[in-house]
Structure formats: C-alpha cells, structure tokens
Amino acid sequence: xxxxxxxxxxxxxxxxxxxxxxxxxxGMIVLTGARSLQKAEQAAKQLHAEQIRAYPVELDVTNPEHxxxxxxxxxxxxxxxxxxxxxxxxxxxxxxxxVEVMRRGFDTNFFGAYxxxxxxxxxxxxxxxxxxxxxxxxxGSLGTILTNEMxxxxxxxxxxxxxxxxxxxxxxxxxxxxxxxxxxxACHPGWVKTDMGGSDAVMxxxxxxxxxxxxxxxxxxxxxxxxxxxxxxxxx
Ligand SMILES: NC(=O)c1ccc[n+]([C@@H]2O[C@H](COP(=O)([O-])OP(=O)(O)OC[C@H]3O[C@@H](n4cnc5c(N)ncnc54)[C@H](OP(=O)(O)O)[C@@H]3O)[C@@H](O)[C@H]2O)c1
Numbered sequence: 001x002x003x004x005x006x007x008x009x010x011x012x013x014x015x016x017x018x019x020x021x022x023x024x025x026x027g028m029i030v031l032t033g034a035r036s037l038q039k040a041e042q043a044a045k046q047l048h049a050e051q052i053r054a055y056p057v058e059l060d061v062t063n064p065e066h067x068x069x070x071x072x073x074x075x076x077x078x079x080x081x082x083x084x085x086x087x088x089x090x091x092x093x094x095x096x097x098x099v100e101v102m103r104r105g106f107d108t109n110f111f112g113a114y115x116x117x118x119x120x121x122x123x124x125x126x127x128x129x130x131x132x133x134x135x136x137x138x139x140g141s142l143g144t145i146l147t148n149e150m151x152x153x154x155x156x157x158x159x160x161x162x163x164x165x166x167x168x169x170x171x172x173x174x175x176x177x178x179x180x181x182x183x184x185x186a187c188h189p190g191w192v193k194t195d196m197g198g199s200d201a202v203m204x205x206x207x208x209x210x211x212x213x214x215x216x217x218x219x220x221x222x223x224x225x226x227x228x229x230x231x232x233x234x235x236x
Contacts, residue, residue: 005078006216007031007070009061009116010088012039014194015135017046018209019085023216024052028083033059033070061088061112071119080126083216086113086166087135091196093156105158110165117173130182132173133215136227138188140164143235167227167236174225183224187211188234 006023010016012034024030024047032047032054034040040056047054057073059066074081090108095101113134124130138144138151140163145152154160167186174184192208193201211228227234 001078001080003078004028004082005031005074005080006083006085007033007057007059007074007081007120008085008087009033009059009112012043014196015189015192015205015208015212016085016087017043018205019087019212019216020054021047021050021052022206022209022213023083023085024050024054026213026217029053029055029078031055031057031070031074033057033061033088035060059116061086061116062107064115067116067119070116071123074120074123079123081120081123082127082129083131083133084117084120084124085133085135085212085216086117087133087212088112089135089137089163089196091156091159093158097157102158102161105162106165109159109162110169113166114169124182125180128181129220130180131216131218132182132184133212134166134170134184134186135212136166136170136186136188137163138229138234140167140186141188141227141234141236170227171225171236178224181220183215183218183222185215185218185224186227187215188227188229190229 006028008020011020011032020030032043037058044054044056139160170186189208190203191201192203
C-alpha cells in the first residue's frame, strides 16, 4: 500500500486534533484515537469536512482491549502503520500527592504510550519509514528543571516523573530500533492554549502541533533518539 497511515492518540481535541489535521493535510490517512468512539467520530467528522481522510478509533490508552482492537483493525485494514503519535496526556498534580494520583498519571502518560507502541511495533516495522513521536513536556526534562527556576518551581511531581519516564523510554527504544528505518523521538510542544495549557499560554494550537508534525515527517536521514522543541534539541 502506498498510502501513509498515521495514528494519533488523544486526537479529539487540543494539540492531538491539530496534529491529525496537519498530517491529514499532507495527504496521510489519519486515525483519530480518542477515549470514546463518539469523541473519535466527532474528530474524524470535523476533519472530513476539511477534505482530510480521517477515521475514528476508540482508544483509551489505559485500556488493553482498546489497544488490542486497534492493532487488529490496523492489521486488517492497512497491514502496516507509518506514524504513531503518542499524544494523549493528563495533568493531575492539582489532585494531590496520593500514590494513586501518581499511578493514574503514569497509566496515561507513560504506560499508555508504552503498551500501545509495543502492540503496534510489528505494524510500524512493516512501514518503509516508521516514525514514533512521544509527546512529552519540558517539565519532563531533568536538565531543565534542575537549572531553570521557572520550570523547577512548577511543583508537578506526577507530570514531571511520568514525562521523564516517557523520555527515558524514548531514548531506550531509539537504541533498540537504531538498525531499522524507524525513528523514535520525543517532543515538547511549547506552552499551548488548550484545556491543559490554559488561556494564559503563549502558543496557538496550530503552532503547538508543529514539533510533533516535524518529527512525524522526518526524512530517512533525519534524527532519532532526540528530544525536540521546534527543530531544536532539549536536554533530557
Ligand atoms: N498544552 C500545553 O501547554 C502542553 C505543554 C507540554 C506538553 N503538553 C502535552 O501535549 C499533549 C496534548 O495536550 P493538550 O494540551 O492538547 O491537552 P488537552 O487539550 O487536555 O488534550 C489531552 C488529550 O489527551 C486525551 N487523553 C487523556 N487521557 C487519555 C487516555 N487515557 N486515552 C486516550 N486519550 C486520553 C484527552 O482526551 P479527553 O478529551 O477524553 O480527556 C485529550 O484528547 C499531552 O501529552 C500534554 O501533556 C501540552
């Protein structure tokens, strides 16, 4: 199949929906993953109206059955996957310091991306140019929070540690896949005006999607195993 197939998680709103839009406008078939089928369908419908080939996928990344069903469906319908953007994420630090809050943050921000990627790896390996993009955050950058007072004082232990784990695994996976065509990178979208970023954020959503789109469309001689904002690397 000559088509490029992209799956984006958390694609029903915010940065994820915009990543799906920008990849769709480049001609890819985009699969809009969302926690419920209804949300995934709404996103696909919205993109269809913009002449984008978008198809809904019910995909709560913490639900193993959803992950299995998504992998089965992509296998049957397309036989490969070219782009996976692990964008779904939550910010739960305002909910307290209980260990259960920590587990919930990790379930979505780390284990969700980890489990989904491992289920889809056989399909990404069938692509001539697989791209995995992990939507992280500058708050997951240890090199930044230890040296930059503004980020260091954010007091977001759940978000910081779950995104730092995502970063560490991004590096590990890129090493594991270094002799294959698959490129694996993490990104920080910027502080973006979404439900998570809030209205004081400094970047519009279309700009916030740009780093993930850049990494999802890297050429064959592009980088792997990096952490990016725009086209600049960030410290891990
Ligand atoms: N906005 C920023 O300034 C900023 C900065 C740095 C990093 N990020 C990262 O960028 C990504 C997108 O954030 P955003 O700003 O677009 O936030 P958002 O508007 O709150 O969107 C988050 C998306 O993730 C989905 N999601 C949450 N839990 C999920 C799960 N278990 N399974 C599937 N989807 C799930 C949400 O679905 P529902 O609608 O069902 O909740 C929603 O679609 C996140 O990973 C976030 O950490 C954002």
